[in-house]
Amino acid sequence: MQKAMQGETDPKQLEFYVTVEYFSHKKHATDNVNVNNPLHTPVPTPQPRPQQPTNNPTPPPQSTPETPSNNTQPRAENSPAAEKPASQMEERGVAGQNANPSEGELHDYQEAQGIIEAEQPPTPQSNEGKTVSIVQDSSVEELLDAYFAKKEYTKQTGEAAGTLEYKFGGNGNKTATDAEKEKIAKIILGKPAVKALTDKKEYTTLEAIKQALSKEVYNKDEKINIQTFKLGAELKKITSAPLDTKLYLVAKTAGSGLSDKQATIIIKEKDGLIKGSAGAVLPILEISEEQMDQATPTTGEVPGTEKSKFTGKIENGTVKIPVHLRPKSDDELKQWKEKISKGKEDGEYTYKFGGENKVTDENSKKRVAEAILKNAKNGNTNNEKIADGKTAYIDDIEKALEIKTYQKDQTIKFKLYKKEKELLYLQAKAQGEKQHDKEFLKADGAYFEVGSKCPRCEAEITLKDIENSFDVYSNQKDFRQKIVDSLNRFIKQRKNEGKDLHLNTCLRKAHFFAQVGVETLGIHGDWIIEGKINHL
Secondary structure, eight states: OHHHHHTOSOTTEEEEEEEEEEESSSEEOOOOOOOOOTTTSOOOOOOOOOOOOSSSOOOOOOSSOOOOOTTSOOBOTTSHHHHSOOOHHHHTTOOOOOSOGGGOSEEEEEEEEEEEETTSOOOOOOOTTOOOOOOOOTTOOEEEEEEEEEEEEEEEEEEEEEEEEEEOOSSOEEOSSHHHHHHHHHHHHTSHHHHGGGGGTEEOOHHHHHHHOOSSEEOTTOEEEEEEEEEEEEEEEOSEEETTOEEEEEEEEESGGGTTOEEEEEEEESSOTTTSSTTOBOOEEEOOHHHHTSOOOSSSOOSSEEESOEEEEOBTTEEEEEEESSOSOHHHHHHHHHHHHHOEEEEEEEEEOSSOEEOOSHHHHHHHHHHHHHHHHHOOSSSOOOOTTEEOOHHHHHHHOOSSEEOTTOEEEEEEEEOOOEEEEEEEEEESSSEEEEEESOSTTTSEEEEOOOTTTSSOOOHHHHHHHHOOOGGGHHHHHHHHHHHHHHHHHHHHTTOOOOOOSHHHHHHHHHHHHHHHTTTOTTTOOSOOGGGO
């Protein structure tokens, strides 16, 4: 390839030769020769083909047998090989040699012309421990992305936090060899006490546990101290969250022209489930970083400033703005939740009474409303079934009913709703060398969904919850009520201290009571195995 490059006028295409040698009985493959990739180093300036001096020309090679050198194959006399000049392999001193002299002299060889194109990708080279980085053109400024994000403590920092004391629960835990240590360390790493480190924003590693195992065997109640490390915060993109959630608005940019500039983010509704029109701006609270980690007060004014536009400084190509997904007013928040829970208003339903129905007070009103809703959903002789995809709610029916006696064929009307998701998208703006204004998340499958959280998830634990789970025992009501009061008080205390127990979903409550039920035989004062109420 190097020889071919010396005589080429176009370095993109290089001539090369393949030499095939024929022996008296069979053909024999030549040895491979490794050459440097011409694309790996700068291509030299093409030179014109070397010309022979005119004043002292070199006579052309004669068609006579050549005396073979030590590393060339003997040429048969009067053969085609004897008529040809030395091959390029012979010139380089790497001519193929016959490993088996019995095959005889070289009778012929053929050199064929070929083309190699420099545009072809080069053979990948060993990186020798180096990494490849793609550097974008810093002069090209652009708004790249905008999304909602949640701060999660998942980044393993390697920074020491403290130690975890672990107690063995059984005998004969062998740790004499590395394999035994590995086995025991993996078991410990999966234990609840180790997994619970994340609640303290800490973690440990398999290697740290192995280092703590200094003995050859551990028995029941023996303890070890395991090094723990701090978990760092990371902003993780999320696609949904319920109302009243604290999160971040994030925008990503490119280009030095936008560095240290201001970016503005606006939240918009896809269908206007809350504000009533498609593309409506949704105002929520902007909060501080300190407020992001603080518990929302249960009484008094909610911290934060209600805004329709959120502005932040672009630093290292990112702007992040802490927000609280709710309005300032608690009453308005309640209305938002109701709209998301019910769906979008979609017409009315006319209900016809099939007989006399007396509504004398609020209790009878609720009873009649329940019967009307059931008949409307299922349909009967007087009323058509509510259309598929639509629904009605008992509170709207109660509002439609008056305190009076309804006779046969009298009618009332109440609202119908079409269940829809509350979907949001973002508009981001920034001013650099030019004005940037783009919309993000505005596509099917990309919208951010505002979920309606189950009202029971964060509700306080009640005596009824315990009785539904573990049966009713009249002589245990006072004891169980004390348990409930102490537990709710403790949950609030931990949350206010920033050490939330996270008993805020129905699933977690179910897991919690399943464990409590085993340990206390159904929270029954006469059957409790161990522990006292003041342990909570």
